[in-house]
Amino acid sequence: MIRVIVLIKQVPDPKVRARLKEDGTVDRERVRAVMNPYDRNALEEALRLKEVIGAKVIAISMGPLKAESVLREALAMGADEAILLSDPMLAGSDTLATSYALSKVIKMLGNYDLILCGMETTDGNTGQVGPEVAEHLGIPHVTYVEDFELRNGYLLVKRLIEGGYQWLKVRLPALLTITNTANEPRCSTFEGVIRALKKNVRRLSLEETGIEKGRVGLIGSPTRIKEVRRVNLRRRRYIIRKPSAKEAVEELLRELSSKGIKLVMNGG
Amino acid sequence: MVNKSGGVLVYAECKRRKLNRITLELLSAGRYLAGKLNSEVSAVLIGYKVRELAKELICYGADRAYVVDHQSFRYYVPLTYAKVIADLIISSEPEIVLFPADSIGRDLAPRVAAKLNTGLTADCIELDIGDYEDPISGRHYEKLLYQVRPAFSGDIIATIVVPERRPQMATVRPGSFDPLPRDLGREGEIVAIPVNLGGEGGVMEVIKVVEEESSTDLRDAKIIVSGGRGVGGPYGFKLLRELAKELGAKLGASRAAVEAGWISYSHQVGLTGQIVKPKIYIACGISGAIQHIVGIREAGVIIAINRDPDAPIFDYADYGIVGDLFEVIPALISKIKEVKCNK
Ligand SMILES: Cc1cc2nc3c(=O)[nH]c(=O)nc-3n(C[C@H](O)[C@H](O)[C@H](O)COP(=O)(O)OP(=O)(O)OC[C@H]3O[C@@H](n4cnc5c(N)ncnc54)[C@H](O)[C@@H]3O)c2cc1C
Ligand SMILES: Nc1ncnc2c1ncn2[C@@H]1O[C@H](COP(=O)(O)O)[C@@H](O)[C@H]1O
Numbered sequence: 001m002i003r004v005i006v007l008i009k010q011v012p013d014p015k016v017r018a019r020l021k022e023d024g025t026v027d028r029e030r031v032r033a034v035m036n037p038y039d040r041n042a043l044e045e046a047l048r049l050k051e052v053i054g055a056k057v058i059a060i061s062m063g064p065l066k067a068e069s070v071l072r073e074a075l076a077m078g079a080d081e082a083i084l085l086s087d088p089m090l091a092g093s094d095t096l097a098t099s100y101a102l103s104k105v106i107k108m109l110g111n112y113d114l115i116l117c118g119m120e121t122t123d124g125n126t127g128q129v130g131p132e133v134a135e136h137l138g139i140p141h142v143t144y145v146e147d148f149e150l151r152n153g154y155l156l157v158k159r160l161i162e163g164g165y166q167w168l169k170v171r172l173p174a175l176l177t178i179t180n181t182a183n184e185p186r187c188s189t190f191e192g193v194i195r196a197l198k199k200n201v202r203r204l205s206l207e208e209t210g211i212e213k214g215r216v217g218l219i220g221s222p223t224r225i226k227e228v229r230r231v232n233l234r235r236r237r238y239i240i241r242k243p244s245a246k247e248a249v250e251e252l253l254r255e256l257s258s259k260g261i262k263l264v265m266n267g268g
Numbered sequence: 269m270v271n272k273s274g275g276v277l278v279y280a281e282c283k284r285r286k287l288n289r290i291t292l293e294l295l296s297a298g299r300y301l302a303g304k305l306n307s308e309v310s311a312v313l314i315g316y317k318v319r320e321l322a323k324e325l326i327c328y329g330a331d332r333a334y335v336v337d338h339q340s341f342r343y344y345v346p347l348t349y350a351k352v353i354a355d356l357i358i359s360s361e362p363e364i365v366l367f368p369a370d371s372i373g374r375d376l377a378p379r380v381a382a383k384l385n386t387g388l389t390a391d392c393i394e395l396d397i398g399d400y401e402d403p404i405s406g407r408h409y410e411k412l413l414y415q416v417r418p419a420f421s422g423d424i425i426a427t428i429v430v431p432e433r434r435p436q437m438a439t440v441r442p443g444s445f446d447p448l449p450r451d452l453g454r455e456g457e458i459v460a461i462p463v464n465l466g467g468e469g470g471v472m473e474v475i476k477v478v479e480e481e482s483s484t485d486l487r488d489a490k491i492i493v494s495g496g497r498g499v500g501g502p503y504g505f506k507l508l509r510e511l512a513k514e515l516g517a518k519l520g521a522s523r524a525a526v527e528a529g530w531i532s533y534s535h536q537v538g539l540t541g542q543i544v545k546p547k548i549y550i551a552c553g554i555s556g557a558i559q560h561i562v563g564i565r566e567a568g569v570i571i572a573i574n575r576d577p578d579a580p581i582f583d584y585a586d587y588g589i590v591g592d593l594f595e596v597i598p599a600l601i602s603k604i605k606e607v608k609c610n611k
Contacts, residue, residue: 017558018420095378096387123420125539126390128378131346135382140347140472143375156475161371163534164479168345170472181527218404222387222433226400228419228426233561235570236586241577245595249603252571252587261569263491263515263548264607 002113002150004046004055007102007133008039008074010067014122020230035070038118040185042178045148046116047078047186053150056080058109062090062101068201075196076188082201083109089206092218095124099132101216104209106137114155115175119144127177134175141175142168146182275307277362277435279353280325280333281372282315287324289485290368292447294440295329297395299448301364302331304397305411310334312356312461314349316342319460326456329448333456334360338463343474344372348465350379356461357384362435364413366395369439377439387430388437389415393444393543400429412436422539422562443487443543484534485542486518492546492567494520494537495530496560498553498574498593502530507597508552514604520544522554538563552593556581573597 012018012031019027049055059074061067062085071082085105093101106112115134120127127143134141146165147158155170160179188196206213214220238255242248256263276298281288291311298309308331313321315337322333336352353376357365365380367373369391381388394416400409413436415428430436486492493512495505505519512519520542521535537544539559549567553574554560561584564570572585575592582588589596 012420014421018424020424094387096382096385099378099382124390125419126378126388127374128381128388128390131375131378132382135350135379141375141379142346142472144371159371161477161479163532164477166343166474166478167476168472168474171470174472222385222430223389223428224400224402224431226414226427226429228424231423231425231565233423233558233565233584235584237582237588238586239577239582239588239590241590245589245591245599246603248589248591248596249599252589252600253603253607255587256569261548264604 002049002053002055003111004049004057005106005109005112005115006039006043006046006057006059006074006079007115007117007129008043008059008061008070009036009118009121010034010061010063010070011036011121011123020228033066033069035073036118036121036123038120038122038178038180040118041180041182042116042118043074043077043079044183044185045178048183049114049150050078050080058083058112060085060102060105062086062093062098062105071201072196073188075199075201076192077186078192082199083204084201085204085209087206089213089217092221093216094221094223095126095128095132096222097216097220099129100136100220101209101211102129103133103136104211105204106133108204108209113173115139115173117175117177119177119179130175130177137175139173139175140170141177142170143177144179145176146179148176274305274361274363276302276305276309276364276366277357277360278309278311278330279365279367279373279376280311280313280321281368281370282313282318282321285317285321287321287328288368289447289487290370290440290442291325292328293442293445294366294368295325296448297366297440297445298364299329300445301395301397301413305363307363308332310360310362312336312353314341314352322458324450326454326458327450327452329454331456332459334459334461336461336463340463340465343477344376345472345474346375346379347471349376350383352461353380354383355464357435365435365437367437367439369441373439377437381437384435386433386435386437387428388439389417389428389430390439392417392438392440395438395440400431402431407431413438418539418562421558423558441543443545480532484518484532486520486535486537486544486546487542489518489544489546491515491517491548491550492520492537492544493517493550493552494522494554495525495552496522496554497524497528498555499525499530500553501528504553504593505530507594511550511597511601514601514608517548517550520549522557522560551581551585552597554581555579556584
């Protein structure tokens with residue numbers, strides 16, 4: 001049976017606007033934490049493989065203890081196992097440190113055929129963790145995957161590129177990052193939630209995985225945040241409300257030309 | 269006095285025997301940074317039959333062009349490309365390495381960064397050189413790369429630095445820098461790098477490439493007419509296209525419109541689309557989510573048409589018309605025609 005690992009991150013609800021704390025860091029406490037939306041697409045691909053060829057699906061997350069809730073959700077959606085790497089030493093990890101830590105967990109698990117990630121997270125937006133995990137593991141990766149097929153020992157992968165797509169042939173084991181256009185992720189069913197209640201989220205600490213302390217957390221992260229600021233994007237807000245569209249448009253053009261702004265550039 | 273190691277290395281891309289615009293933008297960024305560091309700009313171009321473009325890299329700002337030309341590099345694949353670049357970085361020791369924040373750069377840069385065990389900042393929109401005081405160790409660092417990127421929804425801007433490790437690496441959003449003019453008189457060195465495939469070949473290969481359309485580049489547009497979910501469908505975009513034609517404008521879109529399938533991704537403006545800087549941006553049926561607005565923060569004038577007087581777009585607009593776009597836009601088109609006739 002092939003083994004598929006899905007990397008899942010817990011992120012602040014992307015529908016809620018991020019707040020800054022006094023010290024300039026982002027306030028994560030007050031925002032509800034949810035499964036990174038793109039990781040749902042990755043999980044969905046894994047669950048489809050499970051349905052079609054009977055793959056075993058293992059969800060892994062690194063984060064605070066409360067990240068257990070997204071792993072519970074993954075179990076409810078149909079994942080077979082869930083692993084949470086949680087340790088205070090991991091706080092402040094950047095993409096290099098995170099990918100190193102995740103790769104150590106994956107190495108500890110031993111054999112696997114496929115690793116699926118989301119195409120990026122809604123809080124970090126980097127999309128770097130996937131390729132970096134693949135590099136730490138020494139396996140090939142493909143990003144922005146919209147579709148793939150498992151063949152005998154290799155994958156056929158459809159990858160989105162600017163203005164089109166390409167098909168690649170990739171040897172297994174490999175890591176793919178899945179786009180949000182790949183599928184429509186399922187919701188967890190009532191039975192799924194009940195089933196998940198009987199399962200454990202396995203917790204791992206640094207010691208068990210052999211992660212070097214100096215390579216994770218703030219000390220293990222090469223990047224530092226120098227400054228965070230909110231930019232003011234508000235503008236002049238000259239709002240026109242007129243009963244007829246014609247009047248509104250006339251007022252707009254009058255206003256524009258009084259400010260020397262030319263809408264019609266050619267000839268004007 | 270110019271420092272040979274150190275300096276800026278730019279990852280160059282080309283398509284159909286032409287350098288991509290983002291490559292010119294990166295060279296321009298590289299020149300700016302190298303000026304502040306008093307060092308040089310190098311570019312590395314990997315591909316097949318790309319040798320003739322080396323001179324172009326120099327015309328647009330490189331002091332040195334490394335070229336890797338071999339048929340096994342006809343298509344980008346991460347493993348072999350990452351190895352070539354990591355080897356080059358190890359031997360030439362640049363201070364800074366810049367990649368485009370596109371489907372290649374965002375794929376390749378993390379692979380290289382992990383190989384070299386260094387930091388990487390994604391999607392930078394500004395770059396600069398400056399000092400840094402580490403609040404924990406109290407150490408002072410001079411002339412670090414300031415890597416400025418939008419964070420979270422996009423209206424939060426973070427400046428990232430990499431104090432201890434080298435090189436300092438970033439992917440840069442298209443549209444963040446203006447290319448330098450092509451200077452045929454510029455001189456520079458062209459270095460062909462021998463190909464050493466090692467064991468990385470054959471693990472993955474591209475078997476087919478489909479480019480459905482030439483991707484729409486909105487970065488040069490003077491006027492952009494942009495549509496969102498409020499446009500209602502392909503029919504609505506026909507109306508927008510008509511307005512765009514009258515104005516000599518290009519067509520943009522919100523992510524909602526792209527996801528609905530009414531228009532292709534290459535028209536998407538915003539955090540996960542293009543950053544645009546038109547003189548005039550006309551947002552039609554767009555609510556004004558922050559992720560959209562960050563893509564137009566450098567637009568000259570923003571005009572919004574939305575029927576909901578409470579739509580957030582009106583906060584971010586210079587001018588707004590509260591009304592149904594299916595009435596306002598036809599009125600606008602006929603008014604413009606009238607203006608043109610009177611000229
Ligand atoms: C990580 C992340 C990245 C994102 N990146 C981007 C991005 O790059 N670009 C982007 O655009 N979005 C992005 N989004 C999505 C963004 O949050 C919004 O969901 C999206 O911009 C909404 O698009 P919209 O304004 O077209 O649709 P809606 O929010 O549905 O707004 C439609 C508007 O049309 C108006 N309207 C309806 N009918 C009419 C009519 N007949 N006449 C006039 N007005 C009408 C309505 O009043 C409404 O205000 C991102 C989201 C996330 C989480
Ligand atoms: N802390 C984490 N735990 C598990 N998976 C992660 C974590 N961070 C990132 N990932 C995975 O890497 C992808 C890209 O994340 P990012 O590089 O942060 O945009 C995500 O969609 C996840 O699949």
